[in-house]
Amino acid sequence: MITMELREFGTKSSKVSMESLGLNASVIHWNLNNEELTTQTLERQQGVLNDKGALCVSTGKFTGRSPKDKFIVKDVLTEHSVDWGEINNPISEEIFDRLYEKMLNSLTDKELWIRNCFAGADKSYGLHVTVINTLPWANLFCNNLFITPTDAELVNFEKEWVVLQIPEFEADPEVDGTRSANFTIVNFTKKIILIGGSAYTGEMKKGIFSVLNFLLPHERQVLPMHCSANEGKDGDVSLFFGLSGTGKTTLSADASRALIGDDEHGWADNSVFNFEGGCYAKCIDLSPEKEPEIYAAIRPGTLLENVTFFPGTNEVNYADASITENTRAAYPIDYIPNAKEPSLGKIPKNIFFLTCDAFGILPPISKLTKAQAMYHFISGYTAKVAGTEVGITEPQTTFSACFGRVFLPLHPIKYAELLGEKLDKNPDVNVWLINTGWTGGKYGVGKRMNLKYTRAMINAAMRGDLDSVEYVPHVVFGVLKPQSCPGVPAEVLNPRTTWQDPAAYDAQALALAQLFVNNFKQYESEANAEILSASPLTSL
The missing domain is CATH 2.170.8.10 (Phosphoenolpyruvate Carboxykinase, domain 2)
Incomplete structure (x- = not known):
């Protein structure tokens, strides 16, 4: 094979080189802008423009993440710190090293797109990330989703973490020790993420999120959060946690409040900051x-x-x-017109846990004690409507610890305890449970909560209108129900009164509580007495 003369384009950092990355490519494009990357994608017939000028591409076989094919290298650093199990799959150092060498060799004389970027808008806690791609549009994704350094920051940029994504490189499971031809492997000791066999760009984004979820609580006492965040005109910050279908995107989008970020944040001693750009x-x-x-x-x-x-x-x-x-x-x-620059704010004033309770049990808004906040944070509850088969109308519960279980390398209790520490240090922070699901009965009987009322309740909480109203604990879950809220009928605030049959409500409430208790059994051995005290009742 004849090695081509190396050609390099774009702005190259003085402290990250092809040699330091172990590469032997023929053409390297460094830190290109979106216009250049779009043009190169079109020239290579890898995408087309839509009528608005956006670049449209296909990610091929994989149109989402493949959690079962994500691994963490088990070594001295991770052996006793990672929560190994169904979520965090171990893989050996030897398998990683072998695959890494194969992937680097596959890039010999190839054309690459490399960019240096940051993860973390608060530079005190951020990561330096160098991403290596074999597709220009994948590098465009990274330019959009990670934080772009200034020219001065690029000159002084030092390699810390490396993400190597080669969609066309497939493993041989029998030889390489993976589950499938596609894989994502995180090596916390060598600070490298390998992604092969998949062009789905979200693997890169969530790979770095998983890294931050390991490093920040472990080393910096920063709580990583799978949530959106916005800021009011007075600098008050609100966080919105919620699984798919709970209304997180809709409810956090507010033209009167600046958007800090829509998905991944850290809570440090003096700031809430976006991980992404x-x-x-x-x-x-x-x-x-x-x-x-x-x-x-x-x-x-x-x-x-x-x-x-x-x-x-x-x-x-x-x-x-x-x-x-x-x-x-x-x-x-x-x-986004109202996005805040830079993407960080003060510690939160209000935290909203959003749930779509299709059983119609949880109040539309309730205030949580510290213990309840930790319990519901670990539970990460919502319910999805089963409509895939004719005649099935029973809601299906979904529990995802910390509202993002699949991204947590540490045991969920670690994150909940860190949340508790943050609440202890900041006793004025309000934590709310918002039910955007059903009222007046479960799915098929009741109706979906009026979005107008949900917005009114959230706005009232953020304005402080609920600070001095009367609260009554829920008889089963113990959460505190406000008895009045501006713009919301009083009867809406108490879900039991919206049911035609109160006895049926009580029975369903106990059934839902049992589901919470059953789910929490996997965490009981690690949870402290305070967290366990927030468990709902399963009998009256």
Whole structure:
């Protein structure tokens, strides 16, 4: 094989070189901007522009993450700190080293796109990340989702973590020790993430999120959070936690409040800060009426994944889920008009845990004690409606610890205890449980909570209107129900009164409580007495 003369383009950092990365490529593009990366993608016929000028690509076989194919290297550093099990799969140092060498060798004489970037808007706690891609549009994604250094910061940039993504490189499970041809492997000792066999860009984003979820609590006493965050005109910060379908994106989007970030944050001693420099928004059924800010962000520089067009046009059909329901748009956070720059604020004043309770039991808003906050944080509850088979109308519970279990290398109790420490240090922080689900009965009997009322309750909490109202504990869950709220009928605040049959409500409440208790059994051995005291009653 004849080795081509090395050609390098873009702004190269003085402290990160091809040699320091162990590469022997023929062409390297360093830190290109979105316009350059879009042009190169089009030239290579790897994507097309839509009618708004956004770059549309296909991620191929994988249109989402593959959690079962994600591994953590088990070594001296991780052996006794990582919560090994179904979520965190161990892999040996030998397997990692062998795959890493194979991946580097596969890049000989290849064309690469490399960028140096940050993860963490508070530079006191951020990571230096060097990303190596074999596709220009994958590098565009990283430019949008991670934080772009200034020219001066690039000159002094030092390699800390490396993400190596090669979608065309597939492992041989029998030889390489992986589960499938695709894989994501995190090595905390060598500070390297390997991604092979998948072009889904979210693997890079969530790979670094997992790294921060390990390092920040472990080393810096910073609580990593899978949540959105915004800030009021007076500097008050609100956090919104919630699993899919709970209304997190809708309720955190507020034209009167600055957006700190939409997905990943850290809570340090004196700040809440975004881990990212952009947004990775779901696009299914996107419309200017429902989500005007996201819709307006679809423009040049934005990356659209796995969308389709109306026949004969380059207009995106956002309702089409024929490729995947997980259609996505990746864009810089400054594409949102009210985004805060830099993406950080003070410690939170209000924290909202959002749940879509399809059983119609939990109050539409309730205030949590510290113990209840830790318990519900660990539980991460919501309920999904089972509508995939004819005749099935029973809600299905979903519990995801800390509202992001699949991204947690440490035991969930560690994060909950750190939350408790933050609440102890900041006793004025309010924690609220918001039910955006059903009222007047479970799914099929009652109705979905009025969004107007939910917004009124959240706004009242943020304004301080609920600071001095009367509260009554829920008879089963013990959470504190406000007896009045501006703009919300009093009867709505007490879910039991919205049911035609109060006895049926009581029975369903105890049944839901039992589901909480059953789920929490996996955490009981590590939980302290304070957390366990917040467990709901299972009998009256």
